[in-house]
Amino acid sequence: MPQRITLDPDMPLRARDLVGLGIDGQRFGLPLPSTTRRKQVDDMLEAVDATRFAESRVGNLSGGEQQRILIAHALISRPRLLLLDEPLANLDLGSEQEVVDLLARIAREQRIAVLISTHDMNPLLPVMDRIVYIANGRIATGTTAEVVSSESLTKLYGVHVDVIHVHDRILVVAGRREEALQHGDTESIVELV
Amino acid sequence: MPGFLSPLIEPGFFSNLPVQTALVVGGVVAVVSGIVGTFTVMRGQSFAGHSLADIGTAGGSAAFVLGISPLFGYVAMNLMAAGVMEWIGIRRPRGRDLATGIVLGAALGLAALFLYLDTTASSTTGATVNVLFGSIFTLPASMVPFIAIFSVVAAGIVLVMYRPLILTSISADLAIAQGIRVRLVGIGYLVALALAVSLSAVTIGAILSTALLIGPAATALRITNRTGRAAVIAAGIGVTATWLGVLLAYDSYYWFPNGGGWPVSFFVVTLIFLGYLVSQLRFSGRAVAQRRSSAAQAP
Numbered sequence: 001m002p003q004r005i006t007l008d009p010d011m012p013l014r015a016r017d018l019v020g021l022g023i024d025g026q027r028f029g030l031p032l033p034s035t036t037r038r039k040q041v042d043d044m045l046e047a048v049d050a051t052r053f054a055e056s057r058v059g060n061l062s063g064g065e066q067q068r069i070l071i072a073h074a075l076i077s078r079p080r081l082l083l084l085d086e087p088l089a090n091l092d093l094g095s096e097q098e099v100v101d102l103l104a105r106i107a108r109e110q111r112i113a114v115l116i117s118t119h120d121m122n123p124l125l126p127v128m129d130r131i132v133y134i135a136n137g138r139i140a141t142g143t144t145a146e147v148v149s150s151e152s153l154t155k156l157y158g159v160h161v162d163v164i165h166v167h168d169r170i171l172v173v174a175g176r177r178e179e180a181l182q183h184g185d186t187e188s189i190v191e192l193v
Numbered sequence: 194m195p196g197f198l199s200p201l202i203e204p205g206f207f208s209n210l211p212v213q214t215a216l217v218v219g220g221v222v223a224v225v226s227g228i229v230g231t232f233t234v235m236r237g238q239s240f241a242g243h244s245l246a247d248i249g250t251a252g253g254s255a256a257f258v259l260g261i262s263p264l265f266g267y268v269a270m271n272l273m274a275a276g277v278m279e280w281i282g283i284r285r286p287r288g289r290d291l292a293t294g295i296v297l298g299a300a301l302g303l304a305a306l307f308l309y310l311d312t313t314a315s316s317t318t319g320a321t322v323n324v325l326f327g328s329i330f331t332l333p334a335s336m337v338p339f340i341a342i343f344s345v346v347a348a349g350i351v352l353v354m355y356r357p358l359i360l361t362s363i364s365a366d367l368a369i370a371q372g373i374r375v376r377l378v379g380i381g382y383l384v385a386l387a388l389a390v391s392l393s394a395v396t397i398g399a400i401l402s403t404a405l406l407i408g409p410a411a412t413a414l415r416i417t418n419r420t421g422r423a424a425v426i427a428a429g430i431g432v433t434a435t436w437l438g439v440l441l442a443y444d445s446y447y448w449f450p451n452g453g454g455w456p457v458s459f460f461v462v463t464l465i466f467l468g469y470l471v472s473q474l475r476f477s478g479r480a481v482a483q484r485r486s487s488a489a490q491a492p
Contacts, residue, residue, distance in 0.1 A: 001367075001370070002364065002366030002367060002370060005363070005364040005366065005367060006364075007363065008235075008237075010234070010235075010414055011235055011362065011363065011414075012231075012235070012413075012414050012417055012418055012419055012420050012422070012423040013359065013363070013418070013419075013420055014418050014419060017359075017419065017420065018363070021356060021359060021360055021371075022371075024356065025356045025357065025359070025360045025368075025371055025373070026356070026357060026360070026371050026372050026373050027356055027357075028353050028354065028355075028356075028357070029352075029353060029355070029356075030352060030355050030421075031355070031356060055418070056418070057418045070367075073367075074370075
């Protein structure tokens with residue numbers, strides 16, 4: 001799923017239509033109405049908890065709702081691997097949490113590997129299984145517990161990094177020498193299995 | 194004809210051969226423009242559509258110089274221009290508007306030359322009026338088959354590529370992720386657009402042909418949430434405006450100032466504009482109300 005798709009509010013397209021295009025959008029000719037196809041779309045909308053706004057225009061939905069519809073669009077063709085580029089970018093905290101929960105549920109219920117690239121892994125820490133951490137031209141890989149620790153991240157960045165546990169949540173916070181952090185482009189790839 | 198319509202419809206309207214041709218050709222062209230125009234608006238290519246219309250002026254006026262039907266001039270020139278836009282636009286992905294503008298300027302220069310040659314050669318303004326404002330009442334019957342063929346090709350391209358066109362309109366990245374050849378879809382679409390613009394140039398004139406392409410589609414997009422319905426509604430609005438325009442132009446024969454009649458393109462464009470105004474007032478009010486009520490429902 002590409003990063004940040006802006007859905008035009010003028011586009012005459014319902015949320016359910018966009019999900020349906022995930023099945024056969026690459027085909028030529030006009031779509032024929034089919035009950036199996038409709039059922040498939042209904043089930044998918046249900047799975048991403050989008051039934052409530054299925055008939056609304058996609059461009060009028062909130063960022064989090066649009067993201068759920070785009071995930072449904074990607075999932076409906078039953079892929080074995082779901083690749084998402086910055087799926088949490090530009091979402092408010094509430095929508096961010098909804099999308100994270102949805103991705104975790106899909107990975108487990110539908111037995112799909114979900115691979116996410118992100119600049120901010122904090123919201124994903126509770127659900128991710130393995131991580132490929134890229135910083136300063138170096139890579140650290142392993143389970144979340146192995147990679148997300150003060151020692152390994154400090155070594156990777158060359159900057160002191162604190163990993164803090166608060167209310168069952170883990171927070172990664174960069175310490176002093178902020179300058180160095182700004183220069184190193186960081187990106188982590190997170191995998192939910 | 195029912196008696197109550199007689200004040201509206203002047204005698205002889207339906208038995209007049211040029212009127213019959215105008216109703217049939219105008220109707221077909223309006224349907225094609227509505228279908229193609231819906232995607233022009235969705236893809237944000239209204240400027241390209243308008244530029245093709247202006248560029249077509251050069252083709253139409255050149256056809257007059259050569260003594261062939263302006264339709265062939267429009268089609269040849271628009272296809273060529275669409276090709277150039279595509280070529281420059283691909284080499285400089287952000288330069289699409291710029292490329293369009295440059296091609297547009299050059300073509301209008303040619304149009305000025307050809308229109309000048311047309312008027313000096315024939316010492317009438319017939320060619321100029323024909324190219325700029327259309328020739329729906331003076332279409333020779335021999336052109337009808339060509340209009341039919343171009344119509345079928347333009348509408349056919351859009352209907353065959355219906356789903357890939359919607360996906361590429363939403364997002365090129367999304368379409369690529371689904372295995373769609375975005376560039377091929379874009380080229381196919383430009384061909385349909387070039388043909389649709391040429392066809393409406395014949396009915397309501399080269400410089401007004403975007404009105405028939407964009408106006409009904411923009412109105413339809415406000416009315417419905419479904420792409421297919423939007424195309425059908427746009428076609429319906431276009432046909433209604435064209436037919437009413439033909440009727441009013443026929444009636445206007447007895448109007449101010451001296452019995453020359455008013456041009457049909459004026460009526461068509463005005464009716465489309467009024468339709469858009471009404472939809473703006475009516476449906477933007479409804480959208481706001483909807484948004485408010487859904488905000489109120491949210492927990």
